[in-house]
Structure formats: structure tokens, C-alpha cells
Amino acid sequence: MDRPEIPLPQLHAFVVLAEKLHFGHAAARLGIAQPPLSQQIRRLEDRVGHALFTRAPGRVALTPAGNELLPAARRALTDLADGLAAARAVGSGRAGSLRIGFAASLALTVLPGLLRTFRDRSPDAHLDIREMTTAPQIAALHDKTIDIGLLREPPSDETGLYFRTVLSEPFVAVLPSTHPLAGKRTVQLAQLAESPFVLLPRAVGPTLYDQIVGLCTTAGFTPRIVQHAVEWQTVCALVETGLGVSLAPAGIRRIRLRGVAFRRIEPGTARTRVAVAWREDDHNPLVTRLLATIGQDHPPDESR
Amino acid sequence: MDRPEIPLPQLHAFVVLAEKLHFGHAAARLGIAQPPLSQQIRRLEDRVGHALFTRAPGRVALTPAGNELLPAARRALTDLADGLAAARAVGSGRAGSLRIGFAASLALTVLPGLLRTFRDRSPDAHLDIREMTTAPQIAALHDKTIDIGLLREPPSDETGLYFRTVLSEPFVAVLPSTHPLAGKRTVQLAQLAESPFVLLPRAVGPTLYDQIVGLCTTAGFTPRIVQHAVEWQTVCALVETGLGVSLAPAGIRRIRLRGVAFRRIEPGTARTRVAVAWREDDHNPLVTRLLATIGQDHPPDESR
DNA sequence: TCGTCTGATATCCCTGGGCGTATGGATCGC
């Protein structure tokens, strides 16, 4: 790519004149007087080395050389204007693309609302949503494979990443409706000691897993896990069949199955936090915008 | 199309920096010092309204906005360079397109050589060759449907057009080889008085037609025309069948048919002129170039 | 033939872009 030889204003003048084929009118269109336009064209022709217009009073016409230059000039100008507009749109966060990783358990709770309000505010933005568990999200953020992570129980020692808690929810017991405890409004954790458990595999979300098991331990028993399932949806389905019970973040109550009951647990102090994660050095305006969106939906005082 | 907002040098600097991702190297590539490059980029970013690069010593990278602008900037620059090159090629006559009308009788004589040498000198030029009789050529020149005409017996009163004679040739008698006069080296025109004639229709080339008939009249007879044919090729074919004889410009001797003989005529003073025609106000460099080509092949002293 | 329209030329002014040198400040690797 060589040094550009032609000032753009000259090219603009050329294109306008080529449209009007009249110096006076073209000059008016450009908002300048006629002599400067003559000069512009003359300078351009000097640069090109050949006449671009044949002029006789009232009979301005393109030369073959001018005809050759015109489409290229047009393309260059529109390309530039379009590119500039696009860059501004992206720069201002009106457009662009954002890759978001999210924990499967959020697919029914945090994610839908977030996406909806974000899409409303940045309709031209392209969102690339992919389900990932916590550890891969952290890795993907570092890799710059994703720009935003939505995960449970953010690690506190990650360098280079920021986390902001967007939701803090209690746990609920997941019971088959045939279960004796399903009749009560709340469930004492210790009452589940004898029930078989269905849980997500530890690998999917070690922190959450450990937290759930820890709850049981605190209540005085070790849960007897009879089945793993990688999605809460599946966990609930298994519970419905009577295979066992489960403990889950309250948000999964969104999963409505006829044969499954969700019950508050006692003690209800334990909570699991959902956080948004992003790179410290990421200045992508869409990231900023998304965070602002989240900030409004989840003001700091709720995000403890 | 709006007023261009961005000076091209800034765009150039942007593209180069986006390639190198290193201010020092990019500046060297641009042949300037590093500080000016920083300024260029800064000014560009001010214009765009958003950062285009993230800079940390050694870690220069494009922002999303910059990434959006880059392809457009590249396209604009290459379009411009290409368009400029093309315009210069056309302006200098190295390339371009030329529409040439020619009389059918020249397809075998003047035209081939002309095209060959012209193609040698302007290999990138596109030639659009179309067979036309004289009157349509004149009209097409005025219409700007063709740029060059090759015709016989140029009218002398055409305003707005230039003519230059490129060939002046005598007439020959076209005889079936069975014709008694085919045995002679030359033919006295008057000896054809009794023979039936095959000629082109007058409408195809009134001047030439009148000239041929005038030859006969001068020789003391009115030719008995028994057949018309729109191409000399056909005329010769008809002569070969013995249908009649003809008078034709010497150039058609290029048409070689076994049963046809071409003989010089007496008196041999009459000549038909072939001329190239073009618009007075046509400054298409290819026209100039073609005329120059013809001028070399047919210097003024031959073109009487 | 004489206005009128159109485009070119002459002249002047001014701004901003582009470049240089000198210098400052941050980051990184040893």
C-alpha cells in the first residue's frame, strides 16, 4: 500500500462535479464558490496527469480517464463513510459483537432477562452465547475466547479478571411431589439425611458442589449421591421419577415439572452467588455497556 | 455523499500501524519519525471519536472500533490507488476502449493491418469493431456510438468531423475467368459495355456506387446492372458463376476465388479513397493513438 | 451584435496538517 497521492476533498469535488456536470451547481452543492471548485478539479487533474473533464461552457463531460476514475472514487468515499460510521457505532457500543459464556444453571434465571434488556439497548449488537462451566469460562476469558462470563461462586484469586456479583440466592430442596416432606412449607436439611441425592457432577462446578455437600455436612450428614446429571433440567427430571432428592439454587424453581416440588430449607442462611466476569483490560464498549445494564438491574446493595 | 472527514494520510498511517502494531516500526515504514505517527493516530482517533488502538509499551492492539474501520480503510486506499492507475492508463492511451465502424470492403484490406499494429501498441485497449456503411458511420460518429470510422469516399461537407485519407486505390475489373477479357492484362472499360454488371446496392455506399457508374458513363456506356449484393465477397461469388462482371476497388483482390480474375482497367486514373473519420472534439487518447498509428503506416505523401 | 451564462485566472489569506527535535512517563526484563 502506497502513500496516498490524492487529497479526499478533491475527490469529493470530482464526484460531485461528475454528477452535476456543471461547475456552478456542483460548487453550490459543495457549499463553496465556483472558482475554488475549478481549482480543486485542476489540482486533481494535475495529480492524475490527465484531463478528467472536457469543458465547454454548458457542456461539461467526463473524459475516458475521468470515467475510469469515477467509480473508484465513489467506492472509496462510500467505503470510508461507511467504515467510519461502523467504527463509531462499535466505538460507542451501539453495535459490535460480544461473546458471553454462561453457566447452564443460569439459562433459565439470570440470562434471559439480561439478554432481553441488553438487546433492547443495543439492537445492532451481535451476541454470541455459549454454555460453559466456571473453570472453562475463566480460561476462555484469559484466552479472549469470550468477553463476558456468567458463573457461580467466583474465585477470589483470579488476577486480570474482574467479578461483580449480580445475584445471591438461597438453596431449595428439590423433592418428588410424592415425598413425605413435599407436604411441608419448609424442609429441615437434616430430614434429607436418609434420602438419595441427585446432583451435578463435581467437575461441572466444584465450588457449588462443595457448597451443597458442605450444607449437608453442616446439617450433620453426608449426602448419599446416587446419580449425577450435567444439567439442572435433568436433575429435576430424575427427581420427578422418584430417584432421589436434590439441593439447588433457588433460581431453578423456574423449571416447572408437575411431579417436582421446591421447598425452602432450614437453616436458610447459605447462599450461592452468581457473578459476571470480564477482563480488567477489556475496553470493548459493549462490555462496558453490558456491565452498565447489569448495574442498573442489580444495584450494589442487592449484590451481597 | 458527504464531505470527507478524514485526511487520507491519517488513514494510511492507521492501516500501516494496524499491520505492524508497533509505532516505531510503522513510522519507519512510513518514512517518518515516531512522534508524528503518534499524532496522526491521535488526530484520527479524535475524528472518529473513539480509540482505535490500545497501547501499552510493546502491546499495541486494535480496539473493536479499529477492527471495524480497518477493512474499510484498506478498501478505500486500494480502490483509490487502483482507480488512479486505471485513470492514468486510460488517460495515457495505454488502456481504454475504442469503438470502430468500418466499411465491409475494408475487412480484408486496411482493417487487419491496422488492428494488428494497434493491438501491438495498446495491448490493454479494448476494441469494439462493427461493420457499417458510410452513412451510418457518419451518424454514429455524431451520436458518439462509435469513435472511429473507416469509410470510402469521405463527404467533404461534414461539420464536426475530421477525415484523413489513408488509402487511395484504383479500380479493377472483376471478371469470370471464362470471360474473353480475362485473358488480357488490362481491360478497356468500354469493352465491358455489353456485359451484365453485379454491384453493391447504391444505398450501401452511394459515393462509391456513383463513382463506379460514373466511370462507365465516362467510358461511353451505362452499365446494365443485373444483380445487387451487399458484400464484395458475394459480388465476386456471383461473378464466378458467370452472372456478370463488376468494377471494384483494387483492394478486393485479396478475395481469392478460383473462377474470378481481377484486371487493371484503362483508363486507370480513377481512384477511390479510404479515409479514417473521427470527431473534432474527441480527445480520447486512444483515438489520438490510433491516428498516430495510421499516420505512421500511411504518411501524408501517400495519402493523396 | 450585444447581453448572458459559464468556466478559467489572478491574487490574497488563513488554517490545519504533517514533520522534526526534545523530553516525559510508563512498563518490562534482568
Next chain:
DNA sequence: GCGATCCATACGCCCAGGGATATCAGACGA
């Protein structure tokens, strides 16, 4: 912690480009 590297800033210079006004010259029509 200390250079080395890299980018930004400050400042000054120059001039090409873009603008305006005034005027000229050619073509065309009434």
C-alpha cells in the same frame, strides 16, 4: 531497582490546500 524500550507530549516550523473576491474570456441565444 535500574536501564532499556516504547509511546505520548510539547513546541516550533513550513507549506499545501482550500477558501473568497474580482476579473477575464469564450460560447450562445435573442
